[in-house]
Amino acid sequence: MTTLAILLAALAPxxxxxxxxxxxxxxxxxxxxxxxxxxxxxWTGRNRHDVWFEDGPRRCPRKRTGKCTRRFRERGAxxxxxxxxxxxxxxxxxxx
Amino acid sequence: MAVGAVLSLxxxxxxxxxxxxxxxxxxxxQGPLAVDPYGVRFTSxxxxxxxxxxxxxxxxxxxxxxVDRRGRPMPVRRLMLHHIVYKNTSRSxxxxxxxxxxxxxxxxxxxxxxxxGYGYRVRRxxxxxxxxxxxxxxxxxxxxxxxxxxxxxxxxxxxxxxxxWARVTGCRGARDPIxxxxxxxxxxxxxxxxxxxxxxxxxxxxxxxxxxxxxSKEILLTQPTCxxxxxxxxxxxxxxxxxxxxxxxxxxxxxxxxxxxxxxxxAGIPVRRGERLRVVSLYxxxxxxxRVMGIWHVYLAPGPPPANACPPMPTDVRNKLxxxxxxxxxxxxxxxxxxxxxxxxxxPIRRPPGPLMRAGRRATVRVGEDTxxxxxxxxxRGGRVTWRFRDGRGSHDVTLASGPFGPVGFAxxxxxxxRRYSRRFDIPGTYxxxxxxxxxxxxQVLEVRPE
Numbered sequence: 088m089t090t091l092a093i094l095l096a097a098l099a100p101x102x103x104x105x106x107x108x109x110x111x112x113x114x115x116x117x118x119x120x121x122x123x124x125x126x127x128x129x130w131t132g133r134n135r136h137d138v139w140f141e142d143g144p145r146r147c148p149r150k151r152t153g154k155c156t157r158r159f160r161e162r163g164a165x166x167x168x169x170x171x172x173x174x175x176x177x178x179x180x181x182x183x
Numbered sequence: 184m185a186v187g188a189v190l191s192l193x194x195x196x197x198x199x200x201x202x203x204x205x206x207x208x209x210x211x212x213q214g215p216l217a218v219d220p221y222g223v224r225f226t227s228x229x230x231x232x233x234x235x236x237x238x239x240x241x242x243x244x245x246x247x248x249x250v251d252r253r254g255r256p257m258p259v260r261r262l263m264l265h266h267i268v269y270k271n272t273s274r275s276x277x278x279x280x281x282x283x284x285x286x287x288x289x290x291x292x293x294x295x296x297x298x299x300g301y302g303y304r305v306r307r308x309x310x311x312x313x314x315x316x317x318x319x320x321x322x323x324x325x326x327x328x329x330x331x332x333x334x335x336x337x338x339x340x341x342x343x344x345x346x347x348w349a350r351v352t353g354c355r356g357a358r359d360p361i362x363x364x365x366x367x368x369x370x371x372x373x374x375x376x377x378x379x380x381x382x383x384x385x386x387x388x389x390x391x392x393x394x395x396x397x398x399s400k401e402i403l404l405t406q407p408t409c410x411x412x413x414x415x416x417x418x419x420x421x422x423x424x425x426x427x428x429x430x431x432x433x434x435x436x437x438x439x440x441x442x443x444x445x446x447x448x449x450a451g452i453p454v455r456r457g458e459r460l461r462v463v464s465l466y467x468x469x470x471x472x473x474r475v476m477g478i479w480h481v482y483l484a485p486g487p488p489p490a491n492a493c494p495p496m497p498t499d500v501r502n503k504l505x506x507x508x509x510x511x512x513x514x515x516x517x518x519x520x521x522x523x524x525x526x527x528x529x530x531p532i533r534r535p536p537g538p539l540m541r542a543g544r545r546a547t548v549r550v551g552e553d554t555x556x557x558x559x560x561x562x563x564r565g566g567r568v569t570w571r572f573r574d575g576r577g578s579h580d581v582t583l584a585s586g587p588f589g590p591v592g593f594a595x596x597x598x599x600x601x602r603r604y605s606r607r608f609d610i611p612g613t614y615x616x617x618x619x620x621x622x623x624x625x626x627q628v629l630e631v632r633p634e
Contacts, residue, residue: 110553116525116526116527117525117526133552134552134553134554135552139537141536164525165525166524167525168536170535170536170537171537171552171556171558172553172554172624172625173521173522174220174221174523174624176524176525176526176527177525178525178526
């Protein structure tokens with residue numbers, strides 16, 4: 088899965104990776120992008136959620152609908168959380 | 184296996200009985216029942232029905248287990264049957280109302296059985312319903328079936344027994360008959376919870392079992408009018424450190440005993456209608472134990488009242504625990520808060536991610552949408568926190584997780600009618616809280632500042 092995601096990212100470097108913000112899960116949980124690429128989170132559920140990085144880009148505020156895009160400049164693995172729902176965690180892998 | 188032993192015992196009895204006896208074995212599955220990752224699932228009106236045996240006769244034994252699609256027992260590390268109660272809709276409970284409960288079990292893996300010659304009357308047209316709770320300890324959805332095996336005497340007439348559930352919480356909250364042990368007592372101290380139980384009918388108690396949770400020392404049924412003598416005692420047996428109950432990760436609740444002693448007496452313990460007995464549930468008082476229960480399952484053979492007030496106890500009382508290695512004392516188990524890492528793996532957490540809300544002497548937390556609106560909260564000592572349950576979409580509770588032990592144990596009900604739960608915090612410290620029905624999604628840390 089991850090390899091495929093990396094491959095797809097490599098093939099289409101301009102398109103941001105997509106993550107659905109559902110009740111109560113981020114899908115897919117793990118996305119891989121290249122440094123300098125973006126990830127877009129799209130709210131699809133009914134509950135309020137946010138995207139909170141302990142260490143990484145600026146957080147996406149709590150909301151029910153809409154989307155939020157963040158750019159990843161440095162390589163690494165960035166864990167993120169919804170601060171409202173403990174089962175909502177995710178990972179952005181950024182490679183060179 | 185103790186279960187195997189019990190079943191073979193029944194077979195032996197069947198063989199030893201007169202030729203007219205005919206014991207039929209009925210196995211019925213309920214499901215499929217899917218439980219979300221790390222989720223807790225309760226019975227709903229849609230899932231409570233279970234096919235009754237459809238036989239006329241007397242139930243002489245019953246046992247329940249959780250199996251997979253192919254009928255193989257489901258290991259507790261995947262899915263745990265926290266509890267189940269079977270009710271007969273054609274009979275009612277004269278004490279607390281509702282339908283008559285006749286068999287209950289849970290982690291204690293109780294097998295219902297009566298002394299020879301006694302049985303629970305079942306009829307072809309009986310309808311059964313269940314109340315249960317399943318816990319999924321895995322990060323993947325689990326699908327399982329709840330399966331009972333009943334043995335029914337279909338030819339011979341037996342002496343009928345009537346089941347009564349005598350709860351230490353009385354009739355209040357019969358849907359969720361819990362109480363909380365605050366802890367903080369000296370090592371070895373005991374927390375005692377008692378309630379009166381009025382015998383609904385004269386006769387003799389011929390069998391009894393108990394449902395208790397982790398931390399229980401024992402449960403008694405006493406007779407205050409006879410110098411408070413003990414009529415029944417049921418002791419829990421806890422697994423050793425290697426037992427699956429203590430090796431299921433993540434730890435989402437304090438594990439209960441894997442057995443509680445089961446009492447039988449063919450002669451029976453005579454009791455009189457209207458007499459007031461006492462249910463006494465004893466728990467460890469040193470550590471907090473949340474949402475615990477103390478319930479007697481009493482099986483009474485109706486008959487004339489005893490000739491005098493305090494008749495002698497029968498001499499054939501058997502009080503049995505399975506012959507398996509275990510601990511008679513409740514082990515010290517901590518229940519940490521559990522969170523997931525970025526890859527979705529469960530791990531203990533010190534606090535939920537996110538910002539800290541610092542409040543003065545009052546704070547309100549909204550409970551709904553599968554969350555606590557504030558997950559990191561700090562209040563001043565003596566302050567009051569109110570949880571407002573505004574969710575029409577599900578049931579929630581606020582419960583202290585016990586790891587590390589303290590500062591003081593408490594839990595709200597999950598079927599709060601007032602839609603709010605409020606509590607004053609006089610003891611400073613860190614309170615790790617969670618919803619036992621949503622143990623991963625709904626965690627919260629409350630810091631009570633010593634100022």
